[in-house]
Amino acid sequence: MASHPSASRRGPAYDASPTIPLPDGHRVWRGAAVWTELAASLPDGGTIAIDTYPGVDLTALRAELARHLPDATVVDVEDAAALPAERIEALIAGNLTDDRVFGVLSHHTLYDFYDSAELDRVAADVESGSGLRIVVGWGATLAPVLYDVVVLADLARWEIQKRQRAGAPNWRAGNGGEDTIRKVKRGFFVEWRVADRHKRGLFDRMDFVLDTNGSVDDARLLTADSFHAALDLAVSRPFRVVPFFDPGVWGGQWMKENLGISGEDNFAWCFDCVPEENSLLIAADGEVVEIPSIDLVFRHPRALLGERTHARFGAEFPIRFDMLDTVGGGNLSLQVHPLTDYMQNTFGMPYTQDESYYLLDASDDAVVYLGVKTDVDRSAMLADLHTAASGSGSFPAEQYVNTFPARKHDHFLIPAGTVHCSGADSMVLEISATPYLFTFKMHDWGRLGLDGQPRPIHLEHAAANIQWDRDTAWTERNLVGRVDRTAEGPGWIEERTGLHELEFIEVRRHWFTEIVAHDTLGTVNVLNLVEGDEAIVESPTGAFEPWVVHYAETFIVPAAVGAYTIRPHGPSVGRRLATVKAFVAGT
Known part of the structure; x- marks a missing residue:
């Protein structure tokens, strides 16, 4: 790496677990105390709904209830009233498509996945019972019961993805052994969208929030009042979400060396501001409770985003910061992002992933690939890309794509439709619009993913979005060195x-x-x-x-x-x- 005497090298100061501290007086219950507290809230019996986010370990949750509340009647609303798996598959088939990565955004509600007559039967059985009665599962509150206590068992999307990599299935899908990329696709396009619509309706109804990001036997419980107090505090001051770090085939060593992050052989990504994925940590009562940071966006969209930004985007955080580490690693995939019209018509997303690369650090020979070369032969370029994708040859990227020297504090602009990638030996702060999944890889330098499978290439999507007029002169004039x-x-x-x-x-x-x-x-x-x-x-x-x-x-x-x-x-x-x-x- 080039020497940068002014650059910070105080890696351990980087806080990978930032918290929002609540003042004294807020309670947190942990482990067995969770169930003691819930039972104590209804000493003479009554009804509790534990409505879970899809991905919560429901088997472990039911086991905890049986262990700590053996006299309670527990009803699994999913087993009792959810539609059969094959009917759910048929409902969402159009959203999932045959593609490994991309689907179409779902507008289903959770009611669509349930049999209303069976929900009524659950309600009748629960209301006619006696003692402590608990309905548990994603959609517990759909059963028309006048619940005495409502608990939201929440879970961050990043934790769901880690569990899926370890073999967890999608909701009622029985696909634990399936390709993880396909499991994430089902979550992104269907389950998480439906779950977030459902969850937003619980915020004014719930009495407690249960943090299930760790093991269920070590779950943490806080009151809805404390949950809301933490979110109120967050929108009144600067705050950080919890960053997460992920390895990749092109990943490097910069973050490990400069941020004090330990773990994998390399880290490719640090997602340090993706509220759909990240978490917030609430510190209270000597404990730390983890909640999805998207909860803050849903609860206080106007205070967080501002009236005009909220009017434009709704309750969605439109800006994403992440870091891409190729120091001691390799080039990113050569890629392009979809144009807005293509994004809307093909995937149902309202806006696209425009972005930029800000160089936190770079070696003396680091480059950014950006824009096609002037008078490029598009047919030849696409033919060579197809040849490389088939494994029959390599792609001469420098023949078709511009390379620009990348130096510390350079800023490269990458509007959707622009061919680009970061080269090796760079530390990039990526500033972009939030839709993070929509990268059309064109060439991946002949690599396999960490799962041993070829990384997905989407040449048909890419070809439909490449802006061929963004040539050398246009790129130099519009995207490089604009300060x-x-x-x-x-x-x-x-x-x-x-x-x-x-x-x-x-x-x-x-x-x-x-x-x-x-x-x-x-x-x-x-x-x-x-x-x-x-x-x-x-x-x-x-x-x-x-x-x-x-x-x-x-x-x-x-x-x-x-x-x-x-x-x-x-x-x-x-x-x-x-x-x-x-x-x-x-x-």
Whole structure:
């Protein structure tokens, strides 16, 4: 790697488990105490619904209930009232398609997967019973029972994916041995969409939240009041979601060496701001409770996103930050993202994955592949791609695709339809729109995935989206080296570094040695400290407690915060720091 004397090398300071601390007085129950508390809430008997997110280990949950509440009557609503698996398969077949990766977004509701007459029968049996009666499973609250207590057993999508890799099936699918990519597809296009619609309806109805991200026998329970208090606190101040790190065939060593992350042989990705996937950690009562960060988006979309951003996107977080580590690794796959019209018509998604690469670090010979070369022969390029995909030859990428030197703090813009990939020996902060699944791989350098299978190639999709007029001259003019100074003051400079006019995300970089004033201006801000060890975020009115961030950490400032400041802190006082800040343009 090139020497970067100003770059931070305080890896262990990077916080991989950021928390939202609740004040004293909030209770958390753990393990066996969970069931003791639930039983104590109904000392004379009554009805409890434990409505689970799909992916919760229902077998283990039922075993815990039998062990700790042996006198309770437990009804599994899924076994009692869900449609047979073959009928569910028929309902969602059009959403799943035959493709290994891509489906069509589902608009089903959970009721579609249940027999209403059987739900009525569950309700009649439960209401006619005596003692403690518990209905458990995804859809427990669909049974028309006037429940005394409602529990949401919640689970983050990233945890679901880890379980599926270990052999867990999709909901009532019996497909534990199936290709993990296909299991994720079923979750992304169907189950998680249906589950989130259902979950949102429980927030004002539930009494408790059960954290099932760990083993069920060590689950944590907190009251709905504490859950809501944590979310109220989160939208009143800067916060971080819980990053997760994932290996990949092209992954590198930079994050392990510079962020203090241990584990796999390599890490390809760090997802540090993907609220659909990430979690929030709530610290209370000496315990830490994990909840999906999408819960915050659903609960407080206006305060988090801002009125105008919410009006445009609904309760969906539109900005994603992640890191791509190829230091000591390999090139990413050569790829292209779908155009908006193609995204809507083919997959049912409302917007596409425009993005950019911001270089946190790079070797002297690092490059980015970006845009096709001028006067490229598209037929020859597609033919060579097909040949490579069939295993009959290699693809001469440099013959068809531009390469540009990649240096620390360079910013490359990648609107949808642009052929691109990061080369080896780079550390990329990827700033993009949220739809993360929609990458059409064109060439993967002859590699197999970590599962030993060929990585999916989608040349038909890619060919339908490549913008051939984004040639060398256009790319140089529009996507490379676009930096405009927009403002400056004592000890700071603001620059506009992207994204492209075709993209909805604006990015500002601030270089600073002194305090910098920021304002959300009514829309959510997502930032990363891209230079310097440590900075402190403060409210000029004292609206939130001063909050410290470290090198390479991504953090979110909710729209409701309004004015805030950032200045060097601790070992960074007297040094030059930099942040990049992304927000929705035109808001």
